Amino acid sequence: MTTRQIVLASRPVGLPTKENFRFEHIELPELIEGQVLLKGIYYSVDPYMRGRMNDAKSYVPPFQLNEPFTGGVIARVMDSKCDSFITDDYVMGSLPWREICIANETEIHPIDATIAPASYYLGVLGMTGLTAYIGLVHIGKPKAGETVVVSGAAGAVGIVVGQIAKIYGCRVVGITGSDKKADVLREEYGFDAVINYKTTADLEKTIGENCPDGVDIYFDNVGGEISDAVIRHMNFHSRIPLCGQIALYNDTARSTGPRLQPILLTKSILMQGFIVSNYQRLFPEATEHLSQWIKEGNLKFTETVIHGFDQLPAALFGLFGGENIGKMIVAATDKDI
Numbered sequence: 001m002t003t004r005q006i007v008l009a010s011r012p013v014g015l016p017t018k019e020n021f022r023f024e025h026i027e028l029p030e031l032i033e034g035q036v037l038l039k040g041i042y043y044s045v046d047p048y049m050r051g052r053m054n055d056a057k058s059y060v061p062p063f064q065l066n067e068p069f070t071g072g073v074i075a076r077v078m079d080s081k082c083d084s085f086i087t088d089d090y091v092m093g094s095l096p097w098r099e100i101c102i103a104n105e106t107e108i109h110p111i112d113a114t115i116a117p118a119s120y121y122l123g124v125l126g127m128t129g130l131t132a133y134i135g136l137v138h139i140g141k142p143k144a145g146e147t148v149v150v151s152g153a154a155g156a157v158g159i160v161v162g163q164i165a166k167i168y169g170c171r172v173v174g175i176t177g178s179d180k181k182a183d184v185l186r187e188e189y190g191f192d193a194v195i196n197y198k199t200t201a202d203l204e205k206t207i208g209e210n211c212p213d214g215v216d217i218y219f220d221n222v223g224g225e226i227s228d229a230v231i232r233h234m235n236f237h238s239r240i241p242l243c244g245q246i247a248l249y250n251d252t253a254r255s256t257g258p259r260l261q262p263i264l265l266t267k268s269i270l271m272q273g274f275i276v277s278n279y280q281r282l283f284p285e286a287t288e289h290l291s292q293w294i295k296e297g298n299l300k301f302t303e304t305v306i307h308g309f310d311q312l313p314a315a316l317f318g319l320f321g322g323e324n325i326g327k328m329i330v331a332a333t334d335k336d337i
């Protein structure tokens with residue numbers, strides 16, 4: 001059987017371009033015992049993939065030149081030579097960007113598409129939802145009445161962070177890159193205030209105006225100048241779960257900014273970087289809470305679904321242009337499951 005895959009053709013300098021990706025046809029081998037044949041249904045595109053396109057040591061190894069991209073994929077079992085899965089089961093795993101692929105049964109786990117739409121296991125019930133919960137609840141430690149600022153507020157992680165903060169009784173201020181996203185966050189997701197960083201002339205001043213009692217938790221998804229501006233308003237003993245730095249992922253030179261350590265020092269601020277995969281012990285607790293909040297109607301979720309396997313590279317670029325609201329997903333099929 002032949003299939004198509006997307007490989008890393010070259011390493012980007014700055015923002016990735018379509019030349020960094022190559023589509024190719026490959027022949028799949030016969031299934032052997034312990035393996036399943038999978039048809040990709042939903043593919044996750046995530047900002048961390050940009051880091052993996054560099055040849056640099058990090059918490060995940062880089063993608064290799066001429067090898068397929070890999071990432072979170074929801075797939076349907078087409079054929080099985082193992083005891084754990086049967087045809088038509090829905091599964092999830094970190095899988096290659098192939099339309100059809102072979103996986104060992106140990107590389108995938110089942111998902112229950114009757115609890116929530118299958119694609120949610122890439123978002124609110126998957127890696128980004130877990131990241132929001134663990135970063136906010138276990139590092140941010142929110143208390144009722146506190147002010148929480150979240151950057152990248154309309155993205156997959158940020159939109160969940162804001163709602164969890166509301167569940168904990170906090171005042172929530174989001175930072176995002178469009179008026180449309182700001183309206184959605186205020187009107188549909190209960191954010192108390194939202195700042196459009198692209199149209200705000202003096203971000204530091206505007207954050208101060210929107211946080212009259214200072215900032216108790218800054219959930220940092222973006223870094224750069226946005227974070228420089230927020231950190232000026234942090235309160236004594238405030239916390240910064242350091243989740244992402246997307247504003248810097250395409251930098252070609254090391255950026256320098258204001259030295260923030262004096263603020264961290266004098267206000268006894270905790271700033272803690274974290275990588276969600278290092279907190280697997282908390283996944284059952286996080287999943288239980290996220291599922292419960294969804295069931296109760298306290299946690300809503302949205303996705304930007306782009307149709308067509310061919311659109312995977314464009315969807316990945318789209319994250320850097322702010323084209324998504326909620327989780328960015330590529331659907332290989334027109335039929336929702």
Ligand code: NAP
Pocket residue numbers: 046047048127128131152153154155156157158175176177178181221222226242243244245246247248274275276277319320321322323324325326327328
């Ligand atoms: P996302 O927010 O759904 O998508 C990226 C968003 O970032 C875009 O929609 C865009 O929204 C914003 N953005 C892009 N370039 C920007 C820039 N230069 N300055 C400010 N904002 C920019 O992505 P996500 O999956 O939820 O991830 C959010 C962050 O968390 C990323 O930095 C990611 O790397 C990180 N993350 C970390 C972990 C972990 O374990 N630590 C896990 C998952 C994700 P606007 O329209 O608002 O600009």
